Amino acid sequence: MKHSSSCHALLRNPERLLNIMAPTIDAPQTVEWQGKKVPVWSMQTIDYALLLSQDPGEVDKVLKACLEDGYFYLDLQGLDGRRMLNDQQETLKLMHRFFEAPIEAKNEFGLISSHLGYEPVGSRTGAFPGAGTKDGYEMLKVSRDEIQRGSPKVPAVIKNSGDLEVLENTIGSCNTITKVILSALSTGMNLTGAARYENTHRNDRPSTTTLSMMHYLPSSVTGNKKIGHQKHTDISSLTLLFSEQWGLQIRPPGTCGAREMGFVAPKPGCAFVHVGDSLRFASGMKMQSCIHRVVPFNPTEDRYSIAYFLRAEDDTMFVDSEGRYVTAGQWHDEKFKAFTDPPLWQAMAPRSMILGGMQEAGEDDPQGEPEFLSAPVAVNEGAQEIALQA
Numbered sequence: 001m002k003h004s005s006s007c008h009a010l011l012r013n014p015e016r017l018l019n020i021m022a023p024t025i026d027a028p029q030t031v032e033w034q035g036k037k038v039p040v041w042s043m044q045t046i047d048y049a050l051l052l053s054q055d056p057g058e059v060d061k062v063l064k065a066c067l068e069d070g071y072f073y074l075d076l077q078g079l080d081g082r083r084m085l086n087d088q089q090e091t092l093k094l095m096h097r098f099f100e101a102p103i104e105a106k107n108e109f110g111l112i113s114s115h116l117g118y119e120p121v122g123s124r125t126g127a128f129p130g131a132g133t134k135d136g137y138e139m140l141k142v143s144r145d146e147i148q149r150g151s152p153k154v155p156a157v158i159k160n161s162g163d164l165e166v167l168e169n170t171i172g173s174c175n176t177i178t179k180v181i182l183s184a185l186s187t188g189m190n191l192t193g194a195a196r197y198e199n200t201h202r203n204d205r206p207s208t209t210t211l212s213m214m215h216y217l218p219s220s221v222t223g224n225k226k227i228g229h230q231k232h233t234d235i236s237s238l239t240l241l242f243s244e245q246w247g248l249q250i251r252p253p254g255t256c257g258a259r260e261m262g263f264v265a266p267k268p269g270c271a272f273v274h275v276g277d278s279l280r281f282a283s284g285m286k287m288q289s290c291i292h293r294v295v296p297f298n299p300t301e302d303r304y305s306i307a308y309f310l311r312a313e314d315d316t317m318f319v320d321s322e323g324r325y326v327t328a329g330q331w332h333d334e335k336f337k338a339f340t341d342p343p344l345w346q347a348m349a350p351r352s353m354i355l356g357g358m359q360e361a362g363e364d365d366p367q368g369e370p371e372f373l374s375a376p377v378a379v380n381e382g383a384q385e386i387a388l389q390a
C-alpha cells in the first residue's frame with residue numbers, strides 16, 4: 001500500500017493524526033447491514049437550476065465536490081430538472097417490461113459492441129471477487145450516437161415508437177444535464193475556448209456515450225455466487241446515475257487513501273453524479289474518480305438502476321494514471337475488457353485500469369465480508385445461463 005510521506009509521519013504518531021483528523025471527519029451515519037454497522041456517507045447536493053445559470057457559488061461548489069470527493073447529488077426538482085425525473089419514471093416502466101421478457105427476446109442481438117446491447121447476469125466479476133463471485137445483474141445499453149442517427153439496434157420487445165421516444169427523451173435529457181455540469185466545471189477550472197471540456201464531448205463526433213439500464217436479480221434466483229457489481233471507477237467523464245433503491249456503496253477518497261466502503265442513501269428528486277476516469281485524466285488528476293460498487297442491500301428484492309455515461313470523443317487524447325498517452329476510445333476498450341476478465345487476469349492488469357489510479361489504504365470491509373457469502377442459498381434451477389457474446 002502506498003502512502004505519501006506525510007501520511008507515514010502521521011501513522012508513526014497516531015495522537016497527532018487524531019488531532020489533525022478530528023475536526024475534518026464528521027461522525028458517519030451508519031446503517032445495519034448483514035448484522036454489521038456500515039457507514040452511510042454524506043455528499044454535497046448541487047442544484048441543477050443554479051448550475052443552468054452558471055451561478056458563481058454553485059460553480060465553486062460543484063468544482064470543489066469534484067476536486068475533493070468525485071461525487072455529489074444533483075437536485076433535479078426545479079422546472080428544468082423535473083423533465084428528467086419524468087423520463088426516469090418512463091424508462092423504469094420500459095425496463096420492467098424488457099427485463100420480464102424471455103431471455104431469447106432480451107438477447108435478440110446479444111452484446112453488439114461493448115457500449116451497446118444486452119449483457120446477461122454473471123458476465124463480469126461480482127462485488128466480492130475473493131469469493132469468486134460473478135456479477136448479479138443483467139443490463140441493456142443503448143448508444144447515444146445510434147439514437148441520434150435515428151437507427152438504434154434495440155430488441156423488438158422495446159422497439160415500438162413509444163419506447164423509442166422514451167429512450168430518445170432520456171438520452172437527450174441526460175446529455176443536456178451532463179453537458180451543463182461539464183460546462184460549469186470548465187468555467188470553474190478557468191478553461192476557455194477549445195480547452196473547455198465541452199469541446200471534447202461534441203455531439204457530432206463518435207463516442208462510446210451510452211445509456212445503461214440495469215436489473216439486479218434477487219438472491220433466490222442468482223444464488224450466492226452472482227452478487228452485485230464489482231468495485232470500480234467509471235470509464236466515463238461524468239456518470240448520471242438514478243436508483244431509488246439502496247445498494248450503491250462508495251469509498252470516499254481520504255488524504256491517506258480511500259476510506260472504507262459505505263452506503264450512499266438514495267435522495268428523492270436527486271441523481272447521483274460520479275466523476276469518471278476521463279475527466280480525472282483531463283483535469284491532470286486534480287479531480288477524484290469515484291470508487292464504488294453495488295451490493296444487495298436487501299437480497300430478496302429486484303433492484304433497478306439507470307446510468308448515463310457521458311464519454312469523451314473517441315479520439316480525445318489524455319495521459320492516463322500509468323503516464324501513458326491513450327485515446328478515450330482505447331481507455332474504454334481496455335477497461336471494458338478488464339471488467340469482464342476473471343479476477344486473476346484483472347489482478348495482472350495495471351491497478352490504474354479498474355480504479356483509474358485512485359489510491360486506497362485499508363480494507364473495503366474492515367469488519368469482514370458479509371455472511372451470506374458462505375450461507376447456502378436455494379438457487380432457482382430454471383434461471384438460464386447464457387454466455388456473453390462480445
Ligand SMILES: O=C(O)CCC(=O)C(=O)O
Nearest residue numbers: 214234243248294305307
Ligand atoms: O447500479 C448502480 O447503482 C451503479 C452501477 C455502476 O456503477 C455502473 O454501471 O458503472
Ligand SMILES: [Fe+2]
Nearest residue numbers: 232233234292
Ligand atoms: Fe459505475
